[in-house]
Amino acid sequence: MDPAGPEAPGPDCPHCARALRRVDTWCPQCFAPAPLPTFRGPSSTRRSDDPVPVVPVELRYSRWQRTSVSFGPAGRIAASLALMGTGPLFWWFFQLGGAMFFVMWTAIVLPWGLRDVWRKVRVRR
Numbered sequence: 001m002d003p004a005g006p007e008a009p010g011p012d013c014p015h016c017a018r019a020l021r022r023v024d025t026w027c028p029q030c031f032a033p034a035p036l037p038t039f040r041g042p043s044s045t046r047r048s049d050d051p052v053p054v055v056p057v058e059l060r061y062s063r064w065q066r067t068s069v070s071f072g073p074a075g076r077i078a079a080s081l082a083l084m085g086t087g088p089l090f091w092w093f094f095q096l097g098g099a100m101f102f103v104m105w106t107a108i109v110l111p112w113g114l115r116d117v118w119r120k121v122r123v124r125r
Contacts, residue, residue: 011035061120070121083113 010022015032024034066072071079087105 011037060123062123063118063120065121065123067121067123070119071117076117079117080114083110083117 013027
């Protein structure tokens with residue numbers, strides 16, 4: 001519905017120059033058809049709900065740069081040494097009972113841990 005209401009003034013009659021209401025389809029004085037409302041194009045082609053254009057960001061990955069969620073090179077080397085030193089420690093501490101644990105450690109846990117420690121992380125430009 002029109003916020004101005006049906007009684008809002010519209011265009012003048014082209015034949016008798018009488019002021020017409022917006023809802024009038026013909027002139028009540030000379031019975032001429034009322035002029036059709038003219039369409040004025042938008043002042044801008046951009047709508048308020050259009051998404052903002054996103055500029056693609058160039059991503060950079062590194063294993064050696066320190067970030068808020070990863071170690072720097074010194075921390076990665078220390079974590080690698082700790083992972084590799086834990087297996088023989090369990091072998092020595094548990095003697096024969098630790099043999100199976102040592103095999104599982106070197107076959108499963110050690111590669112998995114080293115992969116996670118040395119994974120590339122996204123860094124800021």
